[in-house]
């Protein structure tokens with residue numbers, strides 16, 4: 001049973017507390033997506049009706065595997081929303097489904113252009129860092145970054 005599928009008739013006036021886990025499939029990500037759910041979703045929420053909307057508050061946590069846009073390697077990233085708070089308008093007088101709201105809020109908390117250094121599970125240096133991207137900060141020898149990148153690339157040919 002989906003805990004985010006709220007039947008208003010059975011929702012107590014003082015609200016309902018729901019806590020537990022849901023399998024990674026909850027996020028409905030395609031196998032080829034650069035974002036993959038890597039752990040169950042842990043939820044701990046209070047759901048309260050306030051007039052024409054549901055007030056949802058609590059915490060959400062889930063683990064993901066992201067693909068670095070620079071080196072294309074995968075790295076783990078955890079989303080923790082400790083003070084999650086949302087108002088969901090009632091869909092009708094009988095049921096309201098909070099699934100999309102929860103799913104989207106968690107996915108929106110992921111970096112939009114993931115890079116290795118965004119990983120918050122393990123310290124990670126991007127293996128492609130500085131190799132292909134132009135930057136014009138001179139290094140100790142006074143070479144601009146872009147040129148330094150070329151020299152690094154040439155070094156690897158030796």
Ligand SMILES: [Zn+2]
Nearest residue numbers: 068071116126
């Ligand atoms: Zn990387």
